[in-house]
Each structure stands twice: as structure tokens, then as C-alpha cells.
Amino acid sequence: MPANESSNRPVILTGDRPTGPLHLGHYVGSLRNRVTLQATHSQYVLIADAQALTDNAADPDRIRRNVLEVALDYLAVGIDPSLSTICVQSALPALAELTLLYLNFVTVARLERNPTIKDEIQARGFGRDIPAGFLCYPAAQAADITAFKATIIPVGEDQAPIIEQTNELVRRLNRQTGRDLLPVAEALIPAIGRLPSVDGKAKMSKSQGNAVPLSADDVEIAAAVQRMYTDPDHLRASDPGRVEGNVVFTYLDAFDPDLQAVADLKAQYRQGGLGDVALKHRLTGILQALLAPIRERRAELARDPDFVRDVLRTGTANGRALTEATKHEVMEGLGLFRL
Template sequence: MFPDRVLSGMRPTGKLHLGHYHGVLKNWVKLQSEYECLFMVADWHALTTSYDDVSIIEKSVWDMVIDWVAAGVDPAQSAIFIQSRVPEHAELHLLLSMMTPLSWLERVPTYKDQIDKLSHKDLGMYGFLGYPVLMSADILLYRGNLVPVGEDQVPHLEITREIARRFNHLYGKEVGFEEKAQAAIKKMGGKKGKLYEELRTRYQQAGDVEALEAGRALLAEAQNLSHGDTERLFGYLEGGGKMILPECQPLLTAASRMPGLDGQKMSKSYGNTISLREDADTVAKKIKVMPTDPARVRRNDPGDPEKCPVWQLHQVYSDDSTKNWVVEGCKSAGIGCIECKTPVIEAVLAEQKPMFERAQPYLEDPTLIKNIVADGCERARELARETMRDVREAMGLSYT
């Protein structure tokens, strides 16, 4: 049984905005106190679409990591690392590419979408087609069984699950596997061993999913099994061999409600963002010039909050009493648009204040953030080495 471990990451795109904070980083901060977490700067992934312009990658990496720490990601609780500093990512990517069918990659949901969206770029590269294999390697390298995603991203994880399933099927057939599994069952004790056999039979003969879950729970609670025996019995339960790479599960996160300054989703491509560490004057100016309900041409014209992008920000930042004040004041023309925007400005600045404070030491001394990443890379490599030892052995590449 592999421990619960979270793997998540971002491409280095430079300084982050409040959409990143509400959509991803707030959740990371929460998860780090609940699970072992690894947060990855996906710099190799950036090359799949930006291979022709690498000039800003390095600066973008450090700006982004400072924003992570500013948002509350704690390097004492989580490993923060750079993908390319852990070469095992490349090794596992190569090995997985040897057994991943081409047809799987061509039917990945995002492949054709990205080809269409980025039609102005030449994406006929192996790296772009093989992106899902690299993504799978990122997750499987740490046996990261939990991946935080929104509901719309769940299908993207299925290829990682399929690759892990195929790998275990091809390479989990160790010599004497069934005999070793039967010996492990005896170690469970008569009563638990018999129950395990019953559950295994129910799942494999009748496809009883409840029996599969009960069998997994039984193994998770077993105290007298070695790590190797536990892995064998997980594989034996499902009808395969030894489980070398676990199938990841989505850790569903709530969809971000963070709108941009124009009412669309906050995105750099729309030019409607507020950066995590934007100065107060700029924040105030951006919000003050936000468009409002077109019906409010003059101060005494009544409006409708539902037609105003500022109201969407109130949904994120304001309490019920403030929202009631906005609805009543807007519909009756009792308040003007600048008055309506003031509580939002104050709330955004209050949210940003601790971010500035947390970022300051790293801005004054950049070596501090580099040391954090160096430590995170070493922590990540320790886990990566363990996985690759087992992968090489399973694929006949250990040469001991």
C-alpha cells in the first residue's frame, strides 16, 4: 500500500495573479497540512508549446516560486522543486514511452483542442504529442496517488491510470509471483486470509466492485505484512501482478469563482488580471475603471448587479451584509459605482498584504528561494530514486 501523496504543479509563466490563488494555491495551502505534498515547477512542460522562446523561463521560475511561498505554500511542509532538476523524470518518461500506444496519445482530449487553439504555432513535435506521457511520468515517479484537479480535468488523468495499469500488467509478473502471494496470504492469519480470498474471488469472478474496495481496505489495515507482500496482494486482488506504479486518483477541488476585471475568467491572455503582489495604487486604479452595468450612464440611474462585473468580485470578497448593501444601493441608485467598488478594493488589498510580507525576505535575498528549491529537489529525488530502482528492476534494467 503506497502512502497518500499529492503531486501538483504549474508551468512557469512568471508572476501569478489572483485567479491562480483562488483556483489553485489556496487549495495547495490547505492540502499541505493534510497530506505529504510535492509541488513542481513544470519547466520541461513549458517547452512543449514555447520551445521557440526560452528567454524568460528562468526569471519566470523564480517569480512563480516566490508567489507560491507568498501565497502560503510552506517549504517546511511541502517539497517545492523544479522538474528538470530531477533527471529521473526524463528517464521514466523515456521508459513509459516504450510501452504507451500511439493511439492513446492521439485521443487525449486536450491534444486536438490545443492544436486548434494554438493553430498559429507549429506543434507537430514529438514532445507535444508525448506531453501526456511526461505528465504521467511526473505523477507516477512519486507514486503520487492523489492529484488535485477540477471536475473538468478528471478525464486527463485517465491516461496516467491506463499507463500505470499497462506497466503493472507488462512488468509486474515477477518469477514465483503466485506462490509469493499465497505465502503472504498465510501471513495475514486464517480468518483475514480466508476473507481476502473470498473478496478476491467475488471481484474476479463477478466484478463485484464493493468486494474490491473491501479487499483494499483489508490490506490497508494489515499490520504483519512487508511492503513487498502488501504490493503483491494488491496486484493479486485485482488479477494482475505486483503493483509497481499505483493508479492515481483525482482529488476533486472546487471550481474557481475568480472573475477577471471584465467579467470573464481571470487570465493573462484576456489582459484582465490583478497580480498577487501588485502595488496598492495599481490595484485601486484597475478596479475603479472596471466596466459596470451599461444602464448606469449617470449617477442617479438605477442598475442591476447581475449585469455588472464588479458584482462578481463582491461574490468572492464580500460578506452578506455588504452584498445586500450593494444590491439595494445599485437598484435604487442610492450608491454610485465608485462607492460600490470601494469594499472590493479594500478586500483585495487586505488579501494581498500578508503575501507582500511573506515575499519580502526572498526579494531581498534571492538565495533564500534558491535554497528552498534545492532542498525540495533533493527531497523529490530521494523518492524518485526509490521508484526508478523498482522500475528498472521490473524492466530488466537493474543489472545487479
């Protein structure tokens, strides 16, 4: 029986582009929530390899290589294939077919106005040379969400406009078919947003090379923390320091379980009398303790790639059955000819 079958639980769709191994930003932003939510929700986790091609078409082998890497990260952090269904996007043809259908119900102008797409186009420096697949990402995302009939989508705040546009398409299709063919979805935005990079200049990103991967060893973790941006005017431990914009405190807020201790450290840092070395030492220990079991579990799973492939095959087969059923419902609702 599929992990999510015969359940009246709310349906979650989440996932990642396989452009590289996952990192601490993914962990705090989504992975640890997925581990918790899989016990109370029907959760589908999509490895979005087709979507990753929208800005990686020149190097498709990079995407192929990282599908297993991302799956290893999922399993290592505790995503349980008996509770969550892990699917590979490119092996679900209904998603591409629904995308093509949905593109008939949205204009180019509306796609270009989507704030998420506008920001990403600018960040990537596409100018007017925008890959068509990238521009059409909101329609493809709508296909992903609706194919699984997901009602809860964990996303960062910057991705919320994608969910809004998905719901626009859903409402239009429901009006056109005269029934509640597809459910609207709600964005679930984590309390802690995206982690900054260690240098504090941008968000933590695989593509920018400023991330701490989940597979990092103790030496790599210590080196990353050592490079973290603090307060450039905090030259001596006795000097008052700024907490705001201090990357070490941002990470302590995200990962230190002792909230009162962090609050006390902030007060001491602002007053003066707490050095950056002591702060970084504390954070290093916390991150090393967090990642050690994940790293060990990942290494163990990597020695059995057939098991990981079986997880993907089983999850994708279950996802294919569900998404094909939704596609046929949409086609029937739109009155399309079927042989």
C-alpha cells in the first residue's frame, strides 16, 4: 500500500531541485519540518529534476547525478518512505501534460508579473533571454500541486506568489468545469526563513558555493563557522557588539535548543564581555552534534544504492498512479476528447 493511501489527512507537496546535495538552509527551512509533518499528514516529496532543467539545460548530467544525492539526504535526515512518498518528477508524465493544459489558462503577461519569477530572472541575469521553461515555472508548479491535490505547500516567503498563482488557475478551472475539480492550496511558511550564507552577503545557496552541506564533516563545519560574518566593529571581547545581521546569532537562533541561553548570550554580547571566538565555539559544537548522525546515516545508505533506487521506484510508481488519475479528471472536466 502506498505510504499515503487510504488517508483523510491533509495532503502536503514539497520537494527540491536536484542541483546539488542539500545543506543546512534546506534543513532549517524545510527538512526538519517534513520529518515532523509526515506523522500527521499525507506527504509527497518531489525531486524536481525536470524543473531543474529550466536553468541547467546545458548540464543535464548534473541533474541526473544529484537525484540520488538528494534522495540520500532525505533518508538520512529521517524522511521515512513508509510515511512519505518520494517521487522523481521527470518520471511522472502527467505533470508535463497538465502543465501544457494549464498554459492555455494563463497569459505571458501574468507569468512575467509573478514577483518570484521577476526576482529570479534578475538574479540570474537572463535579461530577455529567458528560457521558456523558466518563465512557465508557475504553471508547472501549479501542475505539480494540483496533480497531487495538495492543500498545504511548505515554501519560503519568496515563493508565496507561486501558490497564489496556482490558486488563480484552480479557481478558473473550477469555474470553467462548474465543480470543485481541484482544491486550493495554502502556503506554509516556516517560522525561520532562509539562512544567510556564512559571509552574510546572500542566502545560503548550492549554486553560490556558500552553503554547509548536510554531509559536512567536523573539520568542514568548524571552517565554515570560523568564516561566519559577525560584527566588524566588535574588535575586542570587551566591546559592545551588534546582534542584528550577525550570522553566528542567526544560526544559534535556528539551531541552538537552549533559547534562554541564546537570549543571555545576546544580552552579554550587546553589553560587551563576550568574544566572537566563544560564540563560534558554541555554534560549532551544536552543528557538529546535529550533523554527525545525519552524516553517518547518509554514508550507511550510500553503501546500498539499490535500496535508495527502490525507494524512488516505489514512490514514483505510487505518485504516477495518483497524478495520472488527476490528469484524467481534469481532461474530463474540460471536455477533452478521449479515445
